[in-house]
Structures are given as C-alpha cells and as structure tokens.
Amino acid sequence: xNNIQKILLFLIIIFExxxxxxxxxxxxxxxxxxxxxSYFMFCDFLENNLxxxxxxxxxxxxxxxxxxxxxxxxxxxxxxxxxxxxxIKPIVCILEISFEIFELLIKYIYTGEIIVDKQKLTQFxxxxxxxxxxxxxxxxxxxxxxxxxKRNFVNTIQISDKKNK
Numbered sequence: 001x002n003n004i005q006k007i008l009l010f011l012i013i014i015f016e017x018x019x020x021x022x023x024x025x026x027x028x029x030x031x032x033x034x035x036x037x038s039y040f041m042f043c044d045f046l047e048n049n050l051x052x053x054x055x056x057x058x059x060x061x062x063x064x065x066x067x068x069x070x071x072x073x074x075x076x077x078x079x080x081x082x083x084x085x086x087x088i089k090p091i092v093c094i095l096e097i098s099f100e101i102f103e104l105l106i107k108y109i110y111t112g113e114i115i116v117d118k119q120k121l122t123q124f125x126x127x128x129x130x131x132x133x134x135x136x137x138x139x140x141x142x143x144x145x146x147x148x149x150k151r152n153f154v155n156t157i158q159i160s161d162k163k164n165k
Contacts, residue, residue, distance in 0.1 A: 029085045039111070044067060054081070059099040063106060073109045076132040101127050109133065134147050 031037075045051055045066065052064035071078035084090045095104060103121050108114045108128075116124050117131070128136035 042066075043110050046106070053086075053089055054084075055089060056094050057091060058101070058102045060095060063103065065106060065125045068081045070106075070109060073134050074131070074132050075134075097127050097130070098123070105133060107132060108136070
C-alpha cells in the first residue's frame with residue numbers, strides 16, 4: 001500500500017469520506033457527514049454570534065446573523081442585502097413584526113424546522129410570507145430545484161463521459 005492509499009484510507013476511516021474512482025487520474029472525494037456537520041456549525045455560529053456580518057434590530061432587540069444564510073432562504077433578504085457594502089457590518093431595522101416571531105423565522109432559516117405555539121402560527125406564516133421564506137411562503141422553489149437537477153444532470157453526464165473514454 002503506497003502513501004496516497006494510506007492517506008485515503010485514513011480519511012475514509014476518520015472522516016467517513018466516500019471515494020469514487022472516476023478515471024485513472026481523478027478521484028471523487030465526498031464527505032458523507034458534510035450536511036449534518038455544516039448544519040451543526042451554522043447553528044453554532046448563530047447561537048454564539050460567530051462570523052456574523054449583519055445586525056437585525058427587531059423591537060429594539062438585536063439579532064446578529066449571516067447575510068449568506070438569510071439570502072439562501074429568502075429572496076426578500078437576498079434583494080435587500082445586494083445593496084449593502086461588504087466592507088461594513090450593516091444594521092437593519094425590521095419593522096412590523098414581533099421579536100419572538102422574527103427569532104422563530106431565523107431559527108427556521110438555520111435549522112429547517114421549529115416548534116410554534118398554535119396561537120402564534122398565523123403570525124409566523126404571515127411573517128414567512130412577508131419575508132419570502134422558502135419552504136413556508138408561497139415563493140416558488142421550482143427555479144432552485146430545477147437548477148439543482150440541471151447541475152446534477154451535467155455532473156452525471158461528465159462522469160459518464162469520463163468513464164466511457
């Protein structure tokens with residue numbers, strides 16, 4: 001067993017990577033725990049105000065968060081943040097929403113799920129609509145899903161082409 005094979009075996013065992021041989025010269029290395037670890041880290045970043053790049057003020061209370069995460073889940077925030085200079089940490093006042101409901105939206109954006117009291121559900125849904133939160137609002141996710149399918153299709157074609165050469 002050569003050194004490269006030993007390193008790859010180490011990576012597979014320690015980090016649970018998946019390695020697919022694509023052709024003689026290239027390997028496809030995939031970390032099977034990428035999504036759960038990333039999910040955990042994003043939640044940790046939010047909880048501990050790490051690497052935040054925007055401050056949202058709701059009812060006089062601050063929430064430090066990440067423009068990229070909010071933008072990925074909301075066309076509303078994506079359009080809002082496009083106008084900001086990346087060199088400064090902007091402060092945005094969010095009006096006409098309670099801090100409690102907005103905090104639930106942020107948790108939903110980061111985790112993909114939350115628990116809402118039944119009496120707050122209408123407020124939560126209305127807020128999700130206002131801020132165009134994907135997965136809750138009536139915002140079409142077809143465009144994103146189509147783009148993901150196109151990329152997967154192109155990657156499949158590229159791998160297939162490499163195998164057939």
